[in-house]
Amino acid sequence: MGGAYRLAKPNARRRHANFLFHWRIGGATCRPSEGQAMKRINLFVFATHHLSNNVAAQRFKGLLKYLDPAKYRVFVFARELAAGEYAADLSPFLEVSVFPLSGHCVGSESSLSSALLTLAAAFLRPLPFLFPRHGASPRAWFVSALTEADRLCREKLAIGECCVAIGTYSPIDALIAAASLASRYRIGCLQDFRDGLVFEPLGKSGWLRSIARKLIERRVLAVSGLITSVSAPLVDDFRRRYPDKTTQVLPNGYDPADFAALANDLGSEEQAAEMLARYVPPGAMLIGHFGRIGASDGSASASLDYFIDAMNESMATSTNIHVMFVGELTRSERASTERANFSVSVLKPIERRLALQLMKRCDKLLLLTGSRASCATGKLFEYLAAGADILCISAVHNAATDILAQTGAGHTLLTSEIATEASVLQTLLSPRSGQANRDIGVYSKVEQASMLDSWISQMVLT
Numbered sequence: 001m002g003g004a005y006r007l008a009k010p011n012a013r014r015r016h017a018n019f020l021f022h023w024r025i026g027g028a029t030c031r032p033s034e035g036q037a038m039k040r041i042n043l044f045v046f047a048t049h050h051l052s053n054n055v056a057a058q059r060f061k062g063l064l065k066y067l068d069p070a071k072y073r074v075f076v077f078a079r080e081l082a083a084g085e086y087a088a089d090l091s092p093f094l095e096v097s098v099f100p101l102s103g104h105c106v107g108s109e110s111s112l113s114s115a116l117l118t119l120a121a122a123f124l125r126p127l128p129f130l131f132p133r134h135g136a137s138p139r140a141w142f143v144s145a146l147t148e149a150d151r152l153c154r155e156k157l158a159i160g161e162c163c164v165a166i167g168t169y170s171p172i173d174a175l176i177a178a179a180s181l182a183s184r185y186r187i188g189c190l191q192d193f194r195d196g197l198v199f200e201p202l203g204k205s206g207w208l209r210s211i212a213r214k215l216i217e218r219r220v221l222a223v224s225g226l227i228t229s230v231s232a233p234l235v236d237d238f239r240r241r242y243p244d245k246t247t248q249v250l251p252n253g254y255d256p257a258d259f260a261a262l263a264n265d266l267g268s269e270e271q272a273a274e275m276l277a278r279y280v281p282p283g284a285m286l287i288g289h290f291g292r293i294g295a296s297d298g299s300a301s302a303s304l305d306y307f308i309d310a311m312n313e314s315m316a317t318s319t320n321i322h323v324m325f326v327g328e329l330t331r332s333e334r335a336s337t338e339r340a341n342f343s344v345s346v347l348k349p350i351e352r353r354l355a356l357q358l359m360k361r362c363d364k365l366l367l368l369t370g371s372r373a374s375c376a377t378g379k380l381f382e383y384l385a386a387g388a389d390i391l392c393i394s395a396v397h398n399a400a401t402d403i404l405a406q407t408g409a410g411h412t413l414l415t416s417e418i419a420t421e422a423s424v425l426q427t428l429l430s431p432r433s434g435q436a437n438r439d440i441g442v443y444s445k446v447e448q449a450s451m452l453d454s455w456i457s458q459m460v461l462t
Helices: 055-065 112-123 127-133 141-158 172-185 207-221 232-241 256-264 266-279 298-314 331-337 352-360 379-386 399-407 415-420 424-428 445-461
Strands: 005-007 041-046 072-079 096-101 162-169 188-193 226-229 247-249 285-290 321-326 343-347 364-369 389-394 410-414
Touching: 041 055, 041 141, 041 172, 041 445, 055 072, 055 162, 055 445, 072 141, 096 141, 112 127, 112 141, 112 172, 112 207, 127 141, 127 172, 141 162, 141 172, 162 172, 162 445, 172 188, 172 207, 188 445, 226 232, 226 445, 232 247, 232 399, 256 266, 256 352, 256 379, 266 343, 266 352, 285 352, 285 379, 298 331, 298 364, 298 389, 298 415, 298 424, 321 352, 331 343, 352 379, 364 379, 364 399, 379 389, 379 399, 389 399, 389 415, 399 410, 410 415, 410 424, 415 424
Parallel strands: 005 096, 041 072, 041 162, 072 096, 162 188, 188 226, 226 247, 285 321, 285 364, 321 343, 364 389, 389 410
Antiparallel strands: none
16 A cells, blocks of 8 residues: 655544544454454554654654554644744655644643643643643643644544554653543553653653653543654653553664665755864864764763863874764853864754764764763664764763673763763774674564554554
């Protein structure tokens, strides 16, 4: 079957079909009768970042396109792009309908009333479905998402097809939307965490926020048949606190198709060559860092300071090295790079294909992590596929450093080791042999899509 990856136009006014169903919390009884063909499974994926070009968008985008198009139909409820932004590439592998929806999510951009409405919906699950019925249109993204999902889910259940709701955190709005839809129709529900909500949570600290996060997490997981999370520390925490739930590691990963396409992308090849000629001294060893540092994990900014200080002390004046930072740095991080007495350049965020081209041309790739044990940032997996040796500067051994050790893709240097002897960095920046031993297959989106398919199949067919 040919696939279609398309932007869909919301239509909340279509008449709802009548339907009969016999579902269970945690999974739909969709086993076909003897001699019948298996009807398709409809995935309702609440993923606010899906249309953006950031790393968060890649987590499910790559997975979905490798699912069997004869088995799955996918509806993605995303946020519309802000003015001046452009949509990421949408590839025609699977029948995927993407709904770009307006509205605020819980966070710094939302008003207090909008945030309270979203949080209230975690405990009063019918609440978001009442607004369209009464003609109200609050500026909450999850209400718009559930209006579309409600219509589509009714239609698919009416013809006897399976439906599964998937929520992807962060933001929390996606988890609440998935739980609301699953509870309304008693369909299977998968809640995915690429960041911590309770264990090493994102956002501001405080005892009141901590209590609220725990209550909301418990509520959105109540109807979940499966919890997936990005790293082993997060999964271990879920298993300890929710022993009755099935929890699996679904790591971030790389999409082989993205890297295969680079060979035929002459435009980004030429751009990358021009940038290297402009910023990198001839013959220099190129160390590249891509994406954010402290804007994603505040504790990682200190690792940048340790790296700059060690470079200044051990090799800056004697070695031809250029460090290129590509992406969003905070004001204090930019100030740190200005202390460097070695060759360095700081570039603004660039289009993803160009970033991948630059990654492939680096001699070393720099990963900076802080004190979070669960940290397995998405850029790590693109680093793995790019092929260069990875140097991780970290405050602690964490999920990312474990992956480097398991795959043989690089080395870790703790900030405490740098503080003791800065010259240790020089050893790790020397050329390495044995790159053929890299084992990164488990982080391919192709393999991970197979895992996801297995889990969903078990959810709806057992």
